[in-house]
Amino acid sequence: MAKRRAVGNLMALAVLSALVQQPMHPYQMASVLKEHGKDRNMKIKWGSLYTVVQNLEKHGLVEATDTVRQGARPERTVYTITEAGRAELVDWVRELISTPEPEQSRFTAGLSVMAVLSPGEAAELLAQRLTVLERELADKRAALTEAAREVPRLFLVEEEYELAVAGAETAFVRGLLGELTSGEFPGLADWQAFSETGKVPPELAELMERGLHPQ
Amino acid sequence: MAKRRAVGNLMALAVLSALVQQPMHPYQMASVLKEHGKDRNMKIKWGSLYTVVQNLEKHGLVEATDTVRQGARPERTVYTITEAGRAELVDWVRELISTPEPEQSRFTAGLSVMAVLSPGEAAELLAQRLTVLERELADKRAALTEAAREVPRLFLVEEEYELAVAGAETAFVRGLLGELTSGEFPGLADWQAFSETGKVPPELAELMERGLHPQ
DNA sequence: ATGCGTATACTCGTTTGCGAGTAGTCAAGT
DNA sequence: ACTTGACTACTCGCAAACGAGTATACGCAT
Numbered sequence: 001m002a003k004r005r006a007v008g009n010l011m012a013l014a015v016l017s018a019l020v021q022q023p024m025h026p027y028q029m030a031s032v033l034k035e036h037g038k039d040r041n042m043k044i045k046w047g048s049l050y051t052v053v054q055n056l057e058k059h060g061l062v063e064a065t066d067t068v069r070q071g072a073r074p075e076r077t078v079y080t081i082t083e084a085g086r087a088e089l090v091d092w093v094r095e096l097i098s099t100p101e102p103e104q105s106r107f108t109a110g111l112s113v114m115a116v117l118s119p120g121e122a123a124e125l126l127a128q129r130l131t132v133l134e135r136e137l138a139d140k141r142a143a144l145t146e147a148a149r150e151v152p153r154l155f156l157v158e159e160e161y162e163l164a165v166a167g168a169e170t171a172f173v174r175g176l177l178g179e180l181t182s183g184e185f186p187g188l189a190d191w192q193a194f195s196e197t198g199k200v201p202p203e204l205a206e207l208m209e210r211g212l213h214p215q
Numbered sequence: 216m217a218k219r220r221a222v223g224n225l226m227a228l229a230v231l232s233a234l235v236q237q238p239m240h241p242y243q244m245a246s247v248l249k250e251h252g253k254d255r256n257m258k259i260k261w262g263s264l265y266t267v268v269q270n271l272e273k274h275g276l277v278e279a280t281d282t283v284r285q286g287a288r289p290e291r292t293v294y295t296i297t298e299a300g301r302a303e304l305v306d307w308v309r310e311l312i313s314t315p316e317p318e319q320s321r322f323t324a325g326l327s328v329m330a331v332l333s334p335g336e337a338a339e340l341l342a343q344r345l346t347v348l349e350r351e352l353a354d355k356r357a358a359l360t361e362a363a364r365e366v367p368r369l370f371l372v373e374e375e376y377e378l379a380v381a382g383a384e385t386a387f388v389r390g391l392l393g394e395l396t397s398g399e400f401p402g403l404a405d406w407q408a409f410s411e412t413g414k415v416p417p418e419l420a421e422l423m424e425r426g427l428h429p430q
Numbered sequence: 431a432t433g434c435g436t437a438t439a440c441t442c443g444t445t446t447g448c449g450a451g452t453a454g455t456c457a458a459g460t
Numbered sequence: 461a462c463t464t465g466a467c468t469a470c471t472c473g474c475a476a477a478c479g480a481g482t483a484t485a486c487g488c489a490t
Contacts, residue, residue, distance in 0.1 A: 017328045047448040096325025098340035109225045110311025111373035113232045125313035152402040158326035168383030187367040262478045
């Protein structure tokens with residue numbers, strides 16, 4: 001097992017990767033990350049940023065090399081990545097790329113308790129999601145082709161990946177919604193009955209007892 | 216804006232959905248969730264479980280209705296979902312299904328800093344990932360068809376979704392790896408040169424200055 | 431009957447994460 | 461010259477997350 005990372009927050013990865021380019025102070029990191037569109041994938045949490053930098057320093061992955069003052073603004077500490085920091089960065093990236101880890105998506109969680117809604121409402125909500133998804137997908141596609149004219153592929157792979165995944169999600173939702181509205185979704189009638197009466201159809205009741213996912 | 220959830224942890228969703236079936240004590244929740252395969256998507260963290268249940272109680276979404284003692288074991292508190300709890304559950308599911316939220320995947324993070332590796336190593340690591348991914352995909356597919364013989368679709372949609380996404384990821388990785396090994400990945404030479412010499416090719420240097428993702 | 435390993439059922443203390451708040455700065459209007 | 465509003469650059473304290481640890485019970489082999 002890979003020994004746990006000193007600083008596990010993915011924001012630390014972003015910080016390290018920013019510091020590889022050049023030393024900077026925390027606020028500048030935030031600006032740089034924003035500029036590079038990292039904030040699209042990862043909302044920048046102010047509280048975390050400073051904590052993360054501190055932790056990185058504590059573990060010797062970055063060090064404060066300078067403090068600058070501009071006008072009467074508060075003093076800003078400039079951090080530089082250390083050799084250990086570079087090593088950690090590379091090792092971390094290796095791990096992130098080579099070994100998939102089960103992640104838990106909010107949508108998956110939603111789907112897994114979808115049965116508490118009526119089929120009709122579920123369909124309506126899925127339609128809403130589909131609308132948003134389709135717009136976002138188009139936007140992303142446009143943004144990517146636009147960016148591809150200036151920026152080399154190497155720095156766009158992650159966007160391509162997100163696009164691929166977003167495409168799959170959209171297709172899935174479209175398919176599911178289709179089955180629900182056309183009525184071809186198997187067990188629709190039972191589901192409908194259950195949501196109206198609150199009564200579990202007998203053949204299901206027994207299933208619930210012994211668990212849905214038999215080993 | 217949807218007002219923030221009283222208890223935001225997705226584990227709370229799982230707890231509520233378990234309590235909808237019947238009242239139970241925390242440890243039983245864990246067993247039930249495990250049995251239903253929720254632990255495949257969501258590792259059960261012991262510390263969190265008890266905290267989450269407490270929080271749910273504090274916000275009136277569940278209530279302690281009984282305590283039972285079996286043998287000389289420690290006393291267990293049995294919790295029941297309240298009306299407010301049911302309402303919260305339904306409202307939450309509605310939100311989860313209807314509105315996509317940008318989630319941040321570890322792989323995306325990895326890809327976005329892939330440039331710190333050499334192209335050769337990146338290809339190697341992607342190959343590793345691909346192997347795992349393909350095995351997992353086959354396993355999941357098998358498990359799903361197996362389960363589908365007993366369990367109605369309604370309770371398998373989330374697995375279908377995961378399968379769809381896993382398929383897309385696998386395809387993406389396979390594609391990317393193909394481009395890297397065949398050498399058709401654009402800019403491969405520059406990347407190679409950079410990783411050997413540490414020197415940024417001139418046409419890139421200027422890009423880095425003004426940010427990769429122009430508005 | 432007795433020991434031993436495994437399962438049960440938590441508890442506790444330590445990180446970590448975060449968002450609201452704040453105080454100063456700058457530029458532009460009036 | 462003075463106000464106003466937007467931006468800069470953080471700080472703070474709470475709340476959540478975690479994971480290792482603990483202590484008892486039970487089944488099974490010896």
